[in-house]
Every structure is written in C-alpha cells, then in structure tokens.
Amino acid sequence: MFDVIVVGAGPVGSHAAGRLAEEGLQVALLEEDEEVGRDVVCTGIIGSEAFQTFSLPQEAVLSSIKSILFFSPSLHTFQYTSPETIAYVVDRSIFDKGMLRYAEEKGVEVRLGALVEKTKFGQNSIEVVAKEGSLNTRALVLATGIGYRLHKDLGLETPHIFLQGAQAEIEMRGLRETEIYLGKDIAPGSFAWAVPVSGSKARVGVLTRNKARFYLERFLEGFLKQRVEKGSKIRQKPIAYGPAARSVNDRVLAVGEAAGQVKTTTGGGIFYGLICSEIAIQVLKRAFHKGDLSYRQLSEYERLWKSKLGKELRMGKLARKILGRLTDKQIDRIFKFVGERPKVKELMEREFKFDYHSDLISLGLKLLKGFIWG
Numbered sequence: 001m002f003d004v005i006v007v008g009a010g011p012v013g014s015h016a017a018g019r020l021a022e023e024g025l026q027v028a029l030l031e032e033d034e035e036v037g038r039d040v041v042c043t044g045i046i047g048s049e050a051f052q053t054f055s056l057p058q059e060a061v062l063s064s065i066k067s068i069l070f071f072s073p074s075l076h077t078f079q080y081t082s083p084e085t086i087a088y089v090v091d092r093s094i095f096d097k098g099m100l101r102y103a104e105e106k107g108v109e110v111r112l113g114a115l116v117e118k119t120k121f122g123q124n125s126i127e128v129v130a131k132e133g134s135l136n137t138r139a140l141v142l143a144t145g146i147g148y149r150l151h152k153d154l155g156l157e158t159p160h161i162f163l164q165g166a167q168a169e170i171e172m173r174g175l176r177e178t179e180i181y182l183g184k185d186i187a188p189g190s191f192a193w194a195v196p197v198s199g200s201k202a203r204v205g206v207l208t209r210n211k212a213r214f215y216l217e218r219f220l221e222g223f224l225k226q227r228v229e230k231g232s233k234i235r236q237k238p239i240a241y242g243p244a245a246r247s248v249n250d251r252v253l254a255v256g257e258a259a260g261q262v263k264t265t266t267g268g269g270i271f272y273g274l275i276c277s278e279i280a281i282q283v284l285k286r287a288f289h290k291g292d293l294s295y296r297q298l299s300e301y302e303r304l305w306k307s308k309l310g311k312e313l314r315m316g317k318l319a320r321k322i323l324g325r326l327t328d329k330q331i332d333r334i335f336k337f338v339g340e341r342p343k344v345k346e347l348m349e350r351e352f353k354f355d356y357h358s359d360l361i362s363l364g365l366k367l368l369k370g371f372i373w374g
Contacts, residue, residue, distance in 0.1 A: 001136045001137070002027060002028045002109075002135065002137040003020075003025035003027065003138050003139065003288065004017075004020050004025055004026075004028075004137060004139045004140070004141060004284065005027070005028045005029075005030060005128050005135060005137040005139075005140050005141070006020070006029045006030070006108075006140075006141045006143055007030050007116050007128075007140065007141070007142050007143065007150065008031065008142065008144040008145060008256075008258070009029050009031035009096075009100055009103075009110065009112070009143075010036070010096060010099075010143060010145055010256065011095065011096060011099045011273070011274070012255055012256035012257075012269075012270065012273035012274060012277050013141070013143030013144075013256070014036075014100045015054065015099060015102070015274055015277055016141055016255055016277040016280060016281060017103045017106075017108045017110075017141075018099075018102045018103035018105070018106040018108060019106075019277070019278070019281045020141075020281055020284065021106040021107045021108045023285050025284075027107075027108045028108065028109040028110075028111065028135060028137070029108050029109070029111070030111050030114040030116055030130055030135075031110070031111070031112050031113075031114060032113070032114065032115040032116070032131075033112065034112050034113045035112065036096040036097055036100050036112070037092050037093035037094070037095065037096030038093060039235070040092040040096070041165065041167060041235045041237040042092050042167075043089070043167060043193065043195055043203050043205060044062075044089050044090045044091065044095070044203070045087050045088070045089055045090075045178075045195065045268065046087060046090055046268075046270055046271065047087045047088075047271055047354040047355045048084070048085050048087055048088065049271070049355055050270065050271040050274060050355070051088065053274075053275075054274050055102065056095070056098075056099075057094065057097075057098025057099065057102075059098060060090040060091050060092075060094040060095035060098055061088045061090055062088075062090060062091055062197050062198050063088070063089045063196060063197060063198055064087070064089070065085065065087040065088065065089065065177075065178050065195075066081060066082050066083075066084070066085055066086060067079060067081040067082065067177045067178070068177065068178045068179075068180060069177055069178070069179050069180070070179075070180045070181075070182070070335075071179065071180065071181045071182065072183070072328075072332045072335040073183030073185070073186070073328035073331055074328070074332045076332055076335035076336055077335070078338055078339065078345070080349055086354045087354050089195060089196075089197055089203075111132070113131070113132075114131055114132055115130060115131040116128055116131075116150060117129050117131065118150075118153065119140065119153055119154055121250070121251070122136070124138070125137060125251075126138075126140050126251055126252070128140065138251065138288075138293060139251045139252070139253070139287075139288075139293050140154070140252045141252075141253050141255060141280065141284075142156070142252070142253070142255070142259075143255050143256050143258055143277075144254075144258045145256065145257045145258060146162075146237065146238055146239070146257055146258075147258070151244075154249055154252045155246070155249035155250075156244065156246055156247060156248075156249055157244045157245040157246040157247070158244055159240040159241065159242055159243065159244050159260035160242065160245075161240075161241040161242055162238040162239060162240060163190070163207055163208065164207070164208055164209065164212035164213075164237075164238060165205060165207050165236060165237055165238075165267055166205055166212035166215070166234055166235070167203055167204065167216070167234070167235060167236070168203075168204055168205070168216065168220065168231055168232050168233065168235070169197070169201065169202070169203050169232045170203075170204055170220070170229070170230060170231045170232060171200045171202070171228070171229035171230040172196075172200060172202040172204070172227050172229065173200065173227045173229060175194055175196045175200075175202050176196065178194070178195050178196070179193065179194040181193070181194075181219070182323075182331055183328050183331065184327075185218070185328075186206070186215065186218075186219055186223065187206045187207060187208050187215055187219075188208060188215075189320060189321075189323055189324030190206070190207045190208050190323070190324075191207060192206045192207075192215070192219050192223075193205055194224065204216070204219070204220065204224065207266070207267050212236050213234055213236050216234055217234065239257075239262060239267040240257050240260040240262045241260075241264060242260055242313060242317060243259065243260040243261065243306060243309075243310075244258075244259050244260045247260075247301070247302050247305075248295060248298045248299050248301055248302045249295055250293065250294050250295045250298075251294075251298075252298075253280045253283075253284070253298060253301055255273060255277045255280050256269060256272075256273030256276070256277065257273065259276065259305075261273050261276045261305065261309065263312070263313075263357070264312075264313050264314075264315075264316030264320065265319060265357045265361075268355075271355050272355075275305075275308065275309070276305040276308075276309070279301055279304045279305045279308065280301050280305075283297075283298060283301040284298075284301075311358050312356055312357065315361045315362070316357060316358075318361065318365075319357070319361045319364070319365075322365070334368075337367075344367065347363065348360065348363060348364070351363050
C-alpha cells in the first residue's frame with residue numbers, strides 16, 4: 001500500500017513524486033516508457049522564473065534567451081530585448097532524466113515500462129493495475145500529459161479543445177536570436193518560431209488549430225528556404241488548449257497537461273504544471289493530515305489552481321481568438337504603428353513577462369480598440 005502513486009514520469013510527474021516523498025509520504029512513480037525524455041516533441045524553452053522557483057537540472061541548459069525578434073506577414077519587425085536572461089533552451093532528454101533522478105533521490109519507488117492498464121476504486125484505496133502487476137494506493141496523481149485513457153474511469157474530465165504543434169530540428173544560417181513569425185499563410189491565428197539551440201542547430205515549429213505539419217513544411221520551404229541547410233523529420237503532437245472542467249475526484253488529482261494546465265498563448269506547459277503540482281502537494285499534505293482524501297477535501301486543489309492561472313488561460317484564449325480575426329494587412333499596420341511610436345514600444349516592453357501574458361494582452365487590446373476599430 002502506497003500513500004501516493006504518480007502516473008507519468010515527465011517533469012511535472014517526477015517533481016510531484018519527489019516533493020510528496022519529501023513530505024514524508026510513501027510514493028511510487030509509474031512510467032509507461034522504458035526511458036524518460038526520449039522522442040519528446042517540445043521546443044524545450046523554460047522561463048528563467050521556473051529555474052529560480054524550482055530546483056531544475058541546470059546541466060540540461062543548451063542556451064539562453066535574452067531577445068526575441070517578431071516578424072509581421074510582410075516582414076516588418078519588432079524586437080524585444082531584456083538586460084537579463086528571460087528563458088533557457090534545454091535538452092529534454094537530459095532535463096527529464098534529471099527530474100526523475102530528483103524523485104529517486106527523495107526515495108520515490110520508480111518503475112519504468114509500467115503501463116497502467118486500469119484503475120479500480122476500493123473502500124479506502126485505489127487499485128492500480130499496471131503491466132507488471134497490481135498496486136494499491138491511498139491517493140493517485142495523474143501526470144500523464146496528453147494521455148487521457150484513465151480519466152473517465154477515475155471520474156475526471158479532459159480538455160475539450162486541442163491545438164497542433166509541429167517541429168523539426170534543423171541546421172540554419174544566420175539565426176542569432178529567437179524569431180517569431182505571424183501571418184495567415186504561416187500559422188493562421190497563431191505563430192511559427194525558430195529558436196537557436198547551439199552552433200547552427202535550431203528548432204523550428206508551428207502551432208495551429210489544424211494542419212500544423214502542412215504549415216511547417218510550407219514555412220521551411222518558403223520563408224526560411226534560403227537559411228535552411230539541413231533538416232530533420234517533422235514531428236507533431238496535440239496540445240491541450242484550456243483547462244479540464246474537473247481535475248479532482250475522491251483520492252485523485254490530475255496535474256500538468258493531464259489537467260489542461262498549459263499556456264493558451266504559446267502551448268508551453270512545464271512551468272504551469274510545476275506551479276500546479278506544488279498546489280496539489282500542499283492540498284494532499286493537508287488531506288493526509290486530516291485523514292480525509294474525499295472529493296470535498298481535495299476540491300480545494302482545483303479551486304486554487306484555477307484561481308492562480310484562470311485569468312492567464314482566459315486571456316490567452318481571447319488573444320488567440322482576436323489574432324485569428326486580424327488580416328495580414330492589419331497585423332502589418334500594427335507592427336508599423338508600434339515601430340513608429342517609441343513610447344508605445346516601451347510600454348509594451350514594460351508589460352512583457354515570459355510566463356504571464358495577461359497584462360500585455362490587456363494593453364494590446366486597449367491599443368487595438370483605438371487603432372483598428374476606433
């Protein structure tokens with residue numbers, strides 16, 4: 001009998017398992033893959049605040065980001081530069097293994113290649129049936145990413161909408177900083193990116209509602225054709241877009257992308273997942289202290305994490321909705337408008353935060369109201 005079983009040994013699951021063990025609980029971490037961090041479809045950008053807040057594996061850092069160059073459809077530019085590092089690009093294989101090592105060092109029983117096939121509620125526990133046998137636990141934490149097989153039987157909801165992300169790692173000439181591209185022919189209602197990794201290696205991707213591979217192929221063969229030296233296989237994945245309606249039940253919590261804790265602006269999920277896993281840990285700690293793992297007790301987790309991130313998730317959706325309605329000419333005019341007004345640019349830069357976008361979006365909406373529709 002374990003106090004807690006965590007399903008999924010990605011960064012959020014490993015962190016949650018390690019922290020729960022640190023709180024004195026007996027924890028098992030089950031991962032369906034034989035190795036963590038392999039074939040992960042992720043640009044690997046993690047904000048500097050995440051490294052300041054959590055004990056993350058520094059050895060995984062490949063490069064730092066201090067500036068971002070934004071391109072309009074007609075290639076007008078807007079550059080944001082910070083005096084300090086705003087984010088890091090990491091090697092996800094090294095990063096995920098470092099997070100798993102943290103859990104092991106805290107005393108978590110880690111089982112790789114342990115696919116959870118089903119779960120069953122008992123009177124005072126949950127039976128977890130894995131590939132190699134059954135385990136029993138007083139509480140269960142789902143950190144399964146975009147794997148939602150277990151949700152229904154556990155009484156949890158899944159995110160209702162998903163975006164598509166597609167990415168390739170390439171050799172690219174002349175990429176000195178992170179570049180973001182906007183435009184309906186590039187990524188309708190969204191954006192494409194090119195991120196320097198090390199040397200001439202870059203990660204190039206597109207985030208869209210659909211046809212992400214198609215738009216990435218066209219981006220590589222169009223806008224970036226003269227700069228691409230050598231490409232790699234394009235990989236893609238769905239990305240949760242908005243929170244799950246219910247991430248809690250008796251004895252069960254979902255964290256990370258399993259609960260839809262993903263930035264609705266960029267699709268990044270590691271930092272938000274870590275924040276919410278800390279909330280889950282504190283709620284579980286109090287629940288064990290009271291001897292009450294009921295939905296009524298654990299529902300505090302959902303209230304707290306949605307209170308913490310709800311505004312960010314709502315504003316990100318609103319920004320994406322408005323961006324999807326703008327024509328390429330309107331986007332070009334906005335870039336030109338900002339470029340000709342240093343005070344506006346300075347105001348936008350002041351509101352820029354890498355992981356929290358609601359203030360910048362609010363400012364942008366005020367500018368748009370007068371600029372386009374006023």
